[in-house]
Amino acid sequence: xxKITLIDRIVLALLVLIASYQIVSGLNRxxxxxxxxFTVAFGVLIIAGLLLILFGYEILKNQFxxxxxxxxxxxxxxxxxxxxxxxxHLPYLIFAFVGLILIAITRxxxxxxxxxxxxxxxxxxxxxxxxxxxxxxYIKKSTPFEILFISLGATLIGIGGILLxxxxxxxxxxxxxxxxxxxxxxxxxxxxxFYAGLGGL
Amino acid sequence: xxxxxxxxxxxYWELIKALQTGLLLxxxxxxxxxxxCPIMNYAIFISLIGSLFLSISGSTVLNMVIDRDIDxxxxxxAKRPLPAGKIKPKEAIIVGLSLSLAGILWAFSLSxxxxxxxxxxxxxxxxxxxxxxxRRTPWSIVWGGIAxxxxxxxxxxxxxxxxxxIGILLGLSILLWIPTHILTFSMKYYTxxxxxxxxxxxxxxxxxxxxxxxxVSSVGSVLSVGIGITALGLSWGYLRLLAVFSTxxxxxxxxxxxxxxxxxxxxxxxxxxxxxxxxxLILISGTLL
Numbered sequence: 001x002x003k004i005t006l007i008d009r010i011v012l013a014l015l016v017l018i019a020s021y022q023i024v025s026g027l028n029r030x031x032x033x034x035x036x037x038f039t040v041a042f043g044v045l046i047i048a049g050l051l052l053i054l055f056g057y058e059i060l061k062n063q064f065x066x067x068x069x070x071x072x073x074x075x076x077x078x079x080x081x082x083x084x085x086x087x088x089h090l091p092y093l094i095f096a097f098v099g100l101i102l103i104a105i106t107r108x109x110x111x112x113x114x115x116x117x118x119x120x121x122x123x124x125x126x127x128x129x130x131x132x133x134x135x136x137x138y139i140k141k142s143t144p145f146e147i148l149f150i151s152l153g154a155t156l157i158g159i160g161g162i163l164l165x166x167x168x169x170x171x172x173x174x175x176x177x178x179x180x181x182x183x184x185x186x187x188x189x190x191x192x193x194f195y196a197g198l199g200g201l
Numbered sequence: 202x203x204x205x206x207x208x209x210x211x212x213y214w215e216l217i218k219a220l221q222t223g224l225l226l227x228x229x230x231x232x233x234x235x236x237x238c239p240i241m242n243y244a245i246f247i248s249l250i251g252s253l254f255l256s257i258s259g260s261t262v263l264n265m266v267i268d269r270d271i272d273x274x275x276x277x278x279a280k281r282p283l284p285a286g287k288i289k290p291k292e293a294i295i296v297g298l299s300l301s302l303a304g305i306l307w308a309f310s311l312s313x314x315x316x317x318x319x320x321x322x323x324x325x326x327x328x329x330x331x332x333x334x335x336r337r338t339p340w341s342i343v344w345g346g347i348a349x350x351x352x353x354x355x356x357x358x359x360x361x362x363x364x365x366x367i368g369i370l371l372g373l374s375i376l377l378w379i380p381t382h383i384l385t386f387s388m389k390y391y392t393x394x395x396x397x398x399x400x401x402x403x404x405x406x407x408x409x410x411x412x413x414x415x416x417v418s419s420v421g422s423v424l425s426v427g428i429g430i431t432a433l434g435l436s437w438g439y440l441r442l443l444a445v446f447s448t449x450x451x452x453x454x455x456x457x458x459x460x461x462x463x464x465x466x467x468x469x470x471x472x473x474x475x476x477x478x479x480x481x482l483i484l485i486s487g488t489l490l
């Protein structure tokens with residue numbers, strides 16, 4: 001496994017700074033529950049950045065990383081829905097809650113299929129939501145162009161997730177070294193895109 | 202000649218534990234800034250930094266002199282300048298006393314209260330913690346913690362002119378953070394401390410009880426900073442950010458209890474330092490911006 005470099009650490013530290021700034025100053029115009037969801041999304045990015053700085057890439061081997069990582073699209077999509085489609089908020093919240101518990105439980109179960117299915121289901125739906133919802137908002141609600149950066153962030157983090165999944169299955173066409181070299185930049189650009197995107201809401 | 206001076210400075214830089222001194226210095230600066238004193242008064246601000254730096258590094262040098270026999274017996278510290286014989290104890294005592302005295306006098310010239318607090322911090326650290334209790338009881342870290350809390354209390358007292366509730370809260374956050382910092386370290390170097398005959402929480406109470414003590418003190422530290430931020434009237438955003446950093450800290454504390462490992466323990470040790478650094482930066486930026 002590739003060792004984390006100084007450049008990787010600097011990029012991750014920048015991620016922490018941007019996400020911190022967003023939590024402190026960028027969420028005040030939203031309502032209480034939406035602020036909570038966005039704080040969780042950026043908070044997970046901060047903690048992920050800090051843990052990678054401290055522990056290196058080996059932490060990605062931990063089976064609970066995937067559970068925590070699911071919180072990013074899940075909480076971001078919850079924030080988008082609670083802010084723009086209030087009628088869907090409660091059903092989506094129930095889906096998110098049940099989905100997260102399902103992922104956590106199936107991680108502990110011996111069946112790998114169940115664990116994979118629950119991840120694909122919950123991560124997939126929330127990922128598609130944060131990709132499509134900003135596009136929909138841009139088209140239908142004449143929301144500023146910046147909101148599309150959230151879709152860009154969703155694409156980037158999706159690519160990161162797929163690359164890591166390939167790595168874990170051992171069927172990657174790209175070398176592990178290259179994937180780990182990309183990872184801090186993907187996380188950084190994702191944070192930057194989410195930061196820019198929320199400015200459009 | 203220049204090469205010799207450079208080498209000497211490098212040895213003393215090691216002797217004052219630059220990172221630890223830097224973090225304590227930052228807490229003192231934070232305490233002062235939270236008082237919303239006009240920090241653009243460069244003379245006071247520079248005097249605060251100078252007096253703190255001198256007294257903290259002076260007390261660290263004196264601690265190194267006192268602990269040199271212990272350091273010789275521990276693998277981790279055997280190469281330090283004093284046990285390795287690179288600096289003579291007599292010379293270190295003179296330097297340590299000079300730095301401490303200069304720091305204390307400078308502090309008294311700023312304010313009597315500030316000077317008294319700086320002096321008591323130094324007294325608790327060198328006399329009570331290092332000379333008296335460190336070799337007798339693991340509870341010595343409480344007194345070391347009080348000494349560690351003094352810079353932030355003193356910095357704030359210099360700004361507001363008294364020791365107030367917020368100052369005590371901020372001091373408490375440092376005091377309660379110190380067990381997380383020291384106990385994770387004493388678990389990692391358990392055999393080293395045992396070899397040197399220093400009683401630590403892991404050696405007296407066992408590892409699991411030590412982890413529980415870390416958990417309780419971490420929660421206390423997080424709460425103290427949180428209440429401090431609220432009492433200072435900083436915006437909600439800063440409290441949210443503190444909640445995020447605290448979640449990371451408490452998550453690692455929880456993990457160290459349910460799934461203990463050396464990796465988690467050292468991760469917690471490093472994260473705790475990051476947490477304290479972040480808390481101070483939150484307090485500074487929340488007050489200034």
